[in-house]
């Protein structure tokens with residue numbers, strides 16, 4: 001099976017499992033877990049920030065950040081396709097009473113001007129803007145990467161209005177590999193950041209919320225309230241530490257593999273791929289003109305041992321990761337070409 005549904009499907013290999021088995025642990029809720037502390041310290045350092053908090057998922061990292069920055073009735077400015085708005089089950093409204101002001105973006109980015117216009121006046125009739133939210137790389141836009149000067153300029157607009165900036169960096173490692181910039185440079189103007197260790201890095205579980213010491217200390221109680229306090233979580237942190245040591249440097253390979261798939265797919269009749277947006281490990285395929293639905297195509301592909309996910313009414317998504325080789329991806333591209341070129345089955349459904 002060549003599984004391109006997501007970079008979350010990677011399974012820890014023998015060396016990572018050995019590191020996990022050997023981890024020194026404590027109780028991270030009652031007191032301290034030394035391996036979790038090492039991970040938090042390491043990630044904070046990588047991002048050039050003071051502190052980090054290890055949490056079970058990217059969704060929880062984002063929701064803790066929303067809760068810590070905004071009060072009920074407040075509003076967050078973001079790009080319309082952002083994960084926190086589209087794929088977190090309405091959690092910001094449900095858990096924090098926080099609303100969104102979505103801006104239509106270009107490849108997941110928004111402009112300084114659009115952000116300036118979306119900031120609410122401080123009058124009692126309006127919700128109060130309390131946060132500007134950015135996502136890099138941008139999942140729904142196909143793993144596209146922010147031009148760094150644009151990200152910096154948007155952060156400047158927020159800071160000029162005394163608003164903090166949160167960066168959803170679930171795939172910050174991919175943004176770094178794509179641009180050649182360090183994670184710290186990309187996150188420099190963000191007040192807080194969420195990063196994931198179970199996507200491109202291949203650790204089994206976990207994300208971190210990163211920021212100033214005071215901000216992260218404030219996040220602790222929100223993690224507790226959301227049920228994210230873990231005990232001997234050093235077992236999980238050990239996998240993430242091992243990945244940072246051994247797998248961070250290879251993330252760029254996923255990008256050239258995604259490029260291979262994107263270029264092959266873009267040449268097929270009826271398939272559209274925004275090659276300019278394909279800058280990291282995600283390929284979004286618009287199959288509208290094949291006359292087949294994403295679900296039909298995904299079902300046919302699965303019969304031939306290739307897994308992609310339907311990603312919208314006319315879209316399929318393929319994601320490369322450390323458990324698929326260049327040969328796997330080339331093979332998946334061959335199978336995709338066969339399936340797309342085959343005449344549609346009669347008696348649809």
Ligand SMILES: *Cc1c(COP(=O)(O)O)cnc(C)c1O
Pocket residue numbers: 056057058059060062083084135137138139168170171196207
């Ligand atoms: C995957 C993802 C998340 C959420 O991570 P989970 O661990 O699946 O909850 C948040 N933001 C972005 C941009 C993501 O791609």
